[in-house]
Amino acid sequence: MARERAITSPVPFPETEPYWAAAKQGKLLLKRCAACGAYHFYPRMLCPFCFCADTEWREATGEGTIYSFSVMRRADIPYAIAYVTLAEGPTMMTNIVDGDLDRIRIGQRVRLVFKPAENGQPVPMFTPV
Amino acid sequence: MSRPGTGYIAGIYEHPTRKADGKSLALLHAEVAKGALEDAGLSKDDIDGYFCAGDVAGWDARGTGPFSMIDYLGLKLRYLDSTESWGSSYLVHVAHATQAIAAGKCRVALITLAGRPRAEGFGTGTAVATDGLTAAEAQFELPYGPTVVNTYAMCAMRHMHEYGTTSEQLAWIKVAASHHAQHNPHAMLRDVVTVSDVVNSPLIADPLHRLDCCVISDGGGALIVTGPEIAKSLKHPPVKVIGAGYAPKHQMGGRIDLTYSGARWSGPQAFGEAGVTPADIQYASIYDSFTITVLITLEDLGFCEKGKGGAFVADGNLIAGVGKLPFNTDGGGLCNNHPSNRGGMTKVIESVRQLRGIAHPKVQVPGCGLALVHGTGGALGTRHGSATLILERE
Numbered sequence: 001m002a003r004e005r006a007i008t009s010p011v012p013f014p015e016t017e018p019y020w021a022a023a024k025q026g027k028l029l030l031k032r033c034a035a036c037g038a039y040h041f042y043p044r045m046l047c048p049f050c051f052c053a054d055t056e057w058r059e060a061t062g063e064g065t066i067y068s069f070s071v072m073r074r075a076d077i078p079y080a081i082a083y084v085t086l087a088e089g090p091t092m093m094t095n096i097v098d099g100d101l102d103r104i105r106i107g108q109r110v111r112l113v114f115k116p117a118e119n120g121q122p123v124p125m126f127t128p129v
Numbered sequence: 130m131s132r133p134g135t136g137y138i139a140g141i142y143e144h145p146t147r148k149a150d151g152k153s154l155a156l157l158h159a160e161v162a163k164g165a166l167e168d169a170g171l172s173k174d175d176i177d178g179y180f181c182a183g184d185v186a187g188w189d190a191r192g193t194g195p196f197s198m199i200d201y202l203g204l205k206l207r208y209l210d211s212t213e214s215w216g217s218s219y220l221v222h223v224a225h226a227t228q229a230i231a232a233g234k235c236r237v238a239l240i241t242l243a244g245r246p247r248a249e250g251f252g253t254g255t256a257v258a259t260d261g262l263t264a265a266e267a268q269f270e271l272p273y274g275p276t277v278v279n280t281y282a283m284c285a286m287r288h289m290h291e292y293g294t295t296s297e298q299l300a301w302i303k304v305a306a307s308h309h310a311q312h313n314p315h316a317m318l319r320d321v322v323t324v325s326d327v328v329n330s331p332l333i334a335d336p337l338h339r340l341d342c343c344v345i346s347d348g349g350g351a352l353i354v355t356g357p358e359i360a361k362s363l364k365h366p367p368v369k370v371i372g373a374g375y376a377p378k379h380q381m382g383g384r385i386d387l388t389y390s391g392a393r394w395s396g397p398q399a400f401g402e403a404g405v406t407p408a409d410i411q412y413a414s415i416y417d418s419f420t421i422t423v424l425i426t427l428e429d430l431g432f433c434e435k436g437k438g439g440a441f442v443a444d445g446n447l448i449a450g451v452g453k454l455p456f457n458t459d460g461g462g463l464c465n466n467h468p469s470n471r472g473g474m475t476k477v478i479e480s481v482r483q484l485r486g487i488a489h490p491k492v493q494v495p496g497c498g499l500a501l502v503h504g505t506g507g508a509l510g511t512r513h514g515s516a517t518l519i520l521e522r523e
Contacts, residue, residue: 008257010268020268041383042269048382068290068387070282070334072274074255081279081334083385090383093511095273106290123272 005077009119015045018057023122028060028112030088041090062112063087064126071101080104084126098127136227136370137360138520140169140353141478143459145315147466149245149347155186155201157243157349162202165351170363171237176353178208178235180226182218184244184469185211198241208235214377215506216416216471218242219352220516223477224373226354236356243349244469253345253470254278255333266380270511278342278419279334280510284387285421286336291388291436296336298439299420300327303340303463305447306417310460312489317344318464327420341420343462343472350474352481361523368484372405372519374398379512388436390422391515392429392503399517400431405499407431410519412483412500413454414476417461418509423447426503427454430517449492458483458492473504473516484522498522 012020022029032039033047034054046053069082080096082104096104097115109129114122142164149157158181166173179199187197195211210225212218219242226238246253254277261267288294304324310316322340330339360367376394400406407430417423424438432454433441446452459465459479462472480500482488488497500520507513 005274008259008271008274010272011262012268013265016268039383042266044265067385068283068287070279070286070336071332072255072276072279072334073332074278074334075274079274081273081275081283083283083387091380091385092383093270093273093275106286117272125273 003077005079007115007117007123009117009121010123016043019043020121023114023124026114026122028062028124029057030060030086030090031055032058039088039090041092060112061087064110066096066104066106066108066110067091068106069096069104071104082126084110095125096127097125104128135231135356136223136354137357138223138352138368138370138477138481139355139360139363139365140165140171141481142168143350143475143478144243144348144468146348147315147317147346148247150248153186154243154245155198157245158186158198158241159202161243161349161351162239162241165239165353169353171353173203174205175237176204176239177206178226178229178238179204179206180210180222180238180240182211182242183213183215184242184471208238214514214516216418216473217504217506217514217516218471219473219477220502220504220518221375223352223354223370223518224375224516227370227373230354230356236359238354240352240354241349242351242469242471242474244471245347246470247345247347254342275511276334277508278337280508281419281421282334282337283510284425287387288421288425289336292439294424294439296328296338297324298443299341299424300324301443301445302417302420302423302447303327305445305452306457306461306463308448309458309492310464312491313460313465316460316465317346318460337419337421343418343467344464345470346466346468348466348468350468350478352474352477366485367523368481369521369523370518371521372399372401372403374402374517375514377512377514387510388425390425390429390505390509391513392426392517395515395517396430399519403519405519409499410454410501411497412458412480412494413456414480414500414502415456416472416476416503416505417457417463418472418505420463422505422509423456425509426505430501430503449494455492455494458488471506473506476502476504477518480520484520
């Protein structure tokens with residue numbers, strides 16, 4: 001079995017704990033502004049578009065498309081960093097996993113999966129549909 | 130941002146070292162300061178304003194910061210500015226010095242940059258950051274292994290997808306830099322390379338090859354900025370700051386567009402202030418951390434249409450004496466040096482050389498009177514600060 005890249009453990013802020021707790025349940029949470037209705041990423045308590053403090057957690061569908069990516073060749077274990085545009089609108093940094101690194105393409109449809117960080121915390125990633 | 134016509138770059142110095150094993154960071158800063166003063170024909174006691182960024186010795190010293198450097202240099206100041214904008218800091222400092230001089234807050238400003246990442250064996254482009262955990266994005270990025278090179282690479286990948294830009298077109302940027310570096314005895318890479326050499330060098334992060342990446346070097350540089358009276362009393366042709374612009378760009382809440390940089394905003398500010406257009410520019414120093422950085426910057430500054438950068442840089446168009454827009458005639462970061470992983474300082478220095486007419490004769494732009502300098506600090510694919518200067522020989 002191929003070795004897996006060690007995933008740096010995220011260090012949550014007090015106000016982002018729900019995001020990482022949901023990840024342990026296999027859910028990706030996004031923040032949506034109750035005032036302007038826009039989703040944003042990464043999650044903040046104050047909407048970065050209208051600065052309203054009334055933002056709410058919403059579960060993402062986990063569907064997206066690859067906006068851009070790069071396979072890091074100069075690494076002990078090559079890996080694909082990517083920006084994935086979610087069905088809800090925002091684009092997030094992530095990894096594309098569980099597929100052939102040489103077949104990744106911009107525009108490809110992907111779905112949510114989770115991979116454990118070094119401390120066991122599940123981290124949201126994506127795999128080609 | 131600046132007050133046009135009030136700031137002049139009166140002194141320049143580029144450290145000749147590319148690997149500073151036997152020297153401290155503080156000493157490198159002092160040596161470049163001394164070099165720039167000697168170039169200007171001024172003395173240390175003339176300095177009353179000092180500008181430095183996060184590369185300064187003592188930046189990480191709690192409660193001390195830039196004071197440590199001022200103490201070491203023995204400066205008596207009435208103006209201090211430690212604006213940090215990574216590799217573009219030194220262009221921002223030139224603009225700020227111009228403002229400070231115009232406001233009567235200082236008369237002679239010193240700006241220094243130095244670093245020794247090579248002596249320290251730092252994996253500049255390929256190391257994943259493990260610090261900076263108070264940054265709000267860290268927990269949402271560090272698990273994914275972002276490095277300098279793979280985040281720039283994602284910009285290149287998207288640009289290729291949207292506009293059909295090719296690796297061969299990007300390679301022309303490195304080819305042009307290498308044509309210039311062959312004439313620079315201090316350059317780390319002096320061999321002329323071909324498009325084939327670049328695209329056949331190993332992939333570091335798709336689609337960027339080893340030769341799409343800048344060098345890792347030690348060294349530094351310094352500038353002296355003064356008002357018109359002092360500049361015109363000195364021995365060199367006065368080089369006037371006639372336009373400056375600055376703009377950070379970030380991820381905009383997840384509305385990410387990797388095909389442009391902050392130069393889209395800093396460029397028009399600088400051109401507007403200077404009252405000139407891209408067609409007027411005779412020489413350009415463009416921050417070249419990677420080939421893609423140059424291509425996107427040239428588009429954003431208006432040297433060509435968005436998406437046409439590939440065609441613009443191809444076929445030697447950036448080579449002095451060959452193309453329409455000679456760039457980075459010292460070899461740039463791609464071939465010459467990249468001290469402290471911050472390329473803005475050396476970009477300003479080579480522009481001043483061109484405007485004084487003292488660049489290497491093989492790369493000197495005849496009668497160069499108007500130059501543009503652009504710095505990109507941070508990472509093109511995540512968060513960065515773009516700074517543009519327009520300089521004129523009087």
